[in-house]
Amino acid sequence: MMPYCVHCGVKLNQAEKRCPLCGTPVFDPNSIDQAASDNEPIHIDMYPRRDINWRFLSKVTVAILAAISCMTILCDLLTTGMISWSCFSLAGCVLLAGIAAIPAFKNVVLKILIPFMGAAFALFLVAIATQGLKWFLYLALPGISIAAIYTIVSVWLASKKKLRLLYRVVILLVLLIVFLIVIEIITDLYAENEIHIFWSLYAVIPLSFIAVVFTITAHNNRMIDYIRKNMFLSPQ
Amino acid sequence: MRSKIPEDNSSFPPEWIKLDHSAYIYPAIMNRRLSAMFRLSVTLNETVDPNVLQDALNETMRRFPSFGYKLRKGLFWDYLAQITETPNVQPDAINPMISIASDRKQRFLFRVRFHGPTIALETSHVLTDGTGALTFLLTLVSVYLHKQYGIPQKTGSHVLNVSEKPAKEELEDSFPLYRGTIGKLNRESRAYHGSGTLIASHLLNVITGIIPEEAIRSAAAEHHCSVTVFLASVMIAALQEQQEAEHRRKKPVRVSIPINLRTRFPSVTLRNFSYWMNPGINAQFGHYELEEIIRSVQAQSQLGLDQKELQARFTGTMIAANHPLFRLMPLVIKHWVLNLGDALMGDASCSQSLSNLGSIDVPDSMKPYVDDIQFLLGRSRGKAGSGSCVSYNGKLMLTFTRKIHEPVFERLFFSMLVEMGIPVEIESNRLR
Numbered sequence: 083m084m085p086y087c088v089h090c091g092v093k094l095n096q097a098e099k100r101c102p103l104c105g106t107p108v109f110d111p112n113s114i115d116q117a118a119s120d121n122e123p124i125h126i127d128m129y130p131r132r133d134i135n136w137r138f139l140s141k142v143t144v145a146i147l148a149a150i151s152c153m154t155i156l157c158d159l160l161t162t163g164m165i166s167w168s169c170f171s172l173a174g175c176v177l178l179a180g181i182a183a184i185p186a187f188k189n190v191v192l193k194i195l196i197p198f199m200g201a202a203f204a205l206f207l208v209a210i211a212t213q214g215l216k217w218f219l220y221l222a223l224p225g226i227s228i229a230a231i232y233t234i235v236s237v238w239l240a241s242k243k244k245l246r247l248l249y250r251v252v253i254l255l256v257l258l259i260v261f262l263i264v265i266e267i268i269t270d271l272y273a274e275n276e277i278h279i280f281w282s283l284y285a286v287i288p289l290s291f292i293a294v295v296f297t298i299t300a301h302n303n304r305m306i307d308y309i310r311k312n313m314f315l316s317p318q
Numbered sequence: 319m320r321s322k323i324p325e326d327n328s329s330f331p332p333e334w335i336k337l338d339h340s341a342y343i344y345p346a347i348m349n350r351r352l353s354a355m356f357r358l359s360v361t362l363n364e365t366v367d368p369n370v371l372q373d374a375l376n377e378t379m380r381r382f383p384s385f386g387y388k389l390r391k392g393l394f395w396d397y398l399a400q401i402t403e404t405p406n407v408q409p410d411a412i413n414p415m416i417s418i419a420s421d422r423k424q425r426f427l428f429r430v431r432f433h434g435p436t437i438a439l440e441t442s443h444v445l446t447d448g449t450g451a452l453t454f455l456l457t458l459v460s461v462y463l464h465k466q467y468g469i470p471q472k473t474g475s476h477v478l479n480v481s482e483k484p485a486k487e488e489l490e491d492s493f494p495l496y497r498g499t500i501g502k503l504n505r506e507s508r509a510y511h512g513s514g515t516l517i518a519s520h521l522l523n524v525i526t527g528i529i530p531e532e533a534i535r536s537a538a539a540e541h542h543c544s545v546t547v548f549l550a551s552v553m554i555a556a557l558q559e560q561q562e563a564e565h566r567r568k569k570p571v572r573v574s575i576p577i578n579l580r581t582r583f584p585s586v587t588l589r590n591f592s593y594w595m596n597p598g599i600n601a602q603f604g605h606y607e608l609e610e611i612i613r614s615v616q617a618q619s620q621l622g623l624d625q626k627e628l629q630a631r632f633t634g635t636m637i638a639a640n641h642p643l644f645r646l647m648p649l650v651i652k653h654w655v656l657n658l659g660d661a662l663m664g665d666a667s668c669s670q671s672l673s674n675l676g677s678i679d680v681p682d683s684m685k686p687y688v689d690d691i692q693f694l695l696g697r698s699r700g701k702a703g704s705g706s707c708v709s710y711n712g713k714l715m716l717t718f719t720r721k722i723h724e725p726v727f728e729r730l731f732f733s734m735l736v737e738m739g740i741p742v743e744i745e746s747n748r749l750r
Binding site for chain 2: 084087090091092093094095097098099101102103104121122123124125126127128129308310311312314315316
């Protein structure tokens with residue numbers, strides 16, 4: 083005898099312990115065919131992503147860039163007797179090596195700091211080659227330092243899974259607003275020695291609006307649930 | 319009617335072939351989460367022997383060259399490159415149609431699976447449509463039965479003779495051959511979509527309703543309509559009820575119904591040759607009774623099935639795909655454009671889909687061995703789920719697949735059938 087769902091009125095397969103339509107348990111547990119229920123196909127997990135040895139790839143790339151840098155410096159020394167134009171090539175290699183070296187480090191802070199340090203060193207080399215250390219010290223270095231701090235804070239916030247996603251986004255938006263204003267202050271101080279907050283407002287105003295909307299939404303569980311269910315978003 | 323096929327003296331099957339016109343979209347949207355696949359399975363009356371099944375697959379592959387291709391990227395277009403080997407049969411999974419794009423060991427665009435007495439074919443829509451896949455699977459089963467039990471191989475409507483050489487026409491893209499001169503692109507408003515809690519991307523909830531074919535045919539005959547129109551109308555009625563319970567702004571409710579163009583144009587291709595129509599109701603005009611829904615769907619279906627209307631519609635899509643600007647786009651940008659278009663419009667105009675393969679007949683020699691045939695559609699992108707059905711051996715197997723937890727629509731739909739006095743037996747894949 084096949085079981086019926088007392089709620090939906092449909093016949094249920096022998097292996098069903100609950101009605102798949104309404105979740106009502108099968109009324110007569112004796113009718114469940116345990117053998118049919120146990121003899122189910124296997125469950126396949128998502129196939130793993132392509133396995134690439136990023137650390138090895140990173141080391142090889144850095145080694146190639148180092149070789150290119152050495153050859154360029156050697157050529158420069160042989161042709162001009164000093165390090166001149168090779169500074170620009172060296173700067174490019176240092177910048178690329180900073181990015182390529184990311185997978186070689188396990189520490190997250192180092193992973194973030196290395197490319198920023200590479201960028202700073204590359205700009206320093208350009209500054210030396212152009213005899214313009216002032217723009218490097220007062221514009222490039224503070225800008226890169228602030229960007230590095232912002233990235234470290236963003237990654238740290240992203241790892242705080244206990245904090246609701248929308249709150250994390252709001253904090254990042256507020257930090258981005260601060261970051262943009264500080265960048266404008268630095269450029270103003272370098273260029274005019276005076277502070278005129280202007281262009282950053284074009285980004286700050288819409289970002290502030292989005293931050294307010296997200297803050298209101300983050301307090302409304304029903305709205306979040308509604309959006310998630312209607313847009314088929316993964317539960318957090 | 320049919321355009322002349324250019325003389326082609328090159329080797330057959332060719333080393334590479336273009337995608338057919340309805341397959342352009344799939345490589346652009348296929349990824350780890352979205353498989354763009356569908357599945358057909360045959361349940362035999364005895365446990366399947368995987369070794370014999372592998373032998374049968376090796377033999378069947380020679381008759382179906384269109385399945386021996388892998389997807390490759392060119393500079394401007396995706397194309398299919400020939401593979402000379404045969405895929406291995408695989409044990410079946412409780413979570414079917416896991417994306418082929420995520421499986422780097424899988425070079426073929428289809429899988430043959432087995433479990434107990436079941437042989438299943440999971441195939442990407444890049445290769446073929448339901449009719450092509452059904453022909454492949456039933457031919458595979460006939461070869462398996464011949465090898466296992468020595469039953470004579472007889473050909474039928476969906477069973478080909480594997481000792482015959484494949485015809486060139488089976489590998490053709492039939493769309494350009496039957497295209498017209500005037501194209502028509504339908505613009506439909508956004509339809510109602512049910513909501514629900516998303517499940518993990520490699521999972522799919524499956525609920526199958528097994529309905530006596532006689533009962534559903536009688537119910538359809540009572541309403542003077544076909545089985546497809548009747549089922550689509552009940553689906554619309556269930557979706558209408560679901561929408562009304564949600565107290566949201568009313569939107570039109572439509573069900574997408576694929577149409578096998580081989581029944582309208584004399585094509586024998588085993589690649590994609592189908593189009594679709596979206597009959598439905600505008601729920602903003604008020605509550606529709608089932609009779610009203612059936613009348614409306616019936617009228618829209620008659621117009622949608624008109625040969626000239628169908629030709630104009632697929633010609634419209636082809637004209638858009640052959641636009642010089644689109645053709646000159648590099649593949650990366652083409653994929654981006656198609657992906658964006660599909661995300662915005664793909665499932666926007668329909669609330670659910672119903673793909674009906676119809677009543678399947680197999681050669682008499684196979685009948686004692688084949689118990690059931692089942693048809694499942696893969697995960698949808700914009701809508702919660704899809705419906706598909708096939709009739710065989712006096713049973714209609716109506717399957718709903720969904721990517722959400724809540725079976726609200728399915729419960730409403732099957733309850734409506736039960737209330738009409740149609741007996742329904744339910745089974746599921748029991749995901750935990």
